Amino acid sequence: MMTMNTKEAVALAKRTVAELFAEDKPTHIALEEIDRNDSRDEWLVTIGFSREWGEDTLLPAVLLPNRKRVYKVVRVVGGEFKSVKNRELTVA
Numbered sequence: 001m002m003t004m005n006t007k008e009a010v011a012l013a014k015r016t017v018a019e020l021f022a023e024d025k026p027t028h029i030a031l032e033e034i035d036r037n038d039s040r041d042e043w044l045v046t047i048g049f050s051r052e053w054g055e056d057t058l059l060p061a062v063l064l065p066n067r068k069r070v071y072k073v074v075r076v077v078g079g080e081f082k083s084v085k086n087r088e089l090t091v092a
Contacts, residue, residue, distance in 0.1 A: 003041060004079045010034065013045035013074035016081050021072075025052040032071060032087075043076040046087050 004012070010031050018029055026049040033046035048071045071087035 004043065004076065006034065006036075008079075009036075009043040009045055009076050012076055012079075012081060013043075013047050016074055016084065017047045017049060017072055020084060021049070021051075026050065026070075027052070041078050043074075045074045045076065047072050047074060 014029050014031070018026060029047060029049040031045070032048040033044075035044040036042070037044075048069050050068055051070060071089065073085050073087050074081065075083045075085075
């Protein structure tokens with residue numbers, strides 16, 4: 001099992017998002033949050049990005065909150081990509 005440092009985990013998460021969502025033409029890919037579980041050698045890396053098709057829409061913004069920015073949580077265990085999920089957004 002390979003142990004990653006923070007920069008390596010973030011780079012893997014960004015690369016994974018760019019590759020998996022390439023068809024959506026992601027732009028402005030950036031680190032948003034990062035969490036590490038040492039006992040499981042697990043990283044949860046939240047990556048935010050914009051999608052080309054999310055910029056223009058005829059639907060009101062109320063129906064598509066945060067439509068211009070997408071947030072994905074990339075799970076990395078032992079230095080390997082394991083999953084990507086939607087980041088649940090909370091409204092304060």
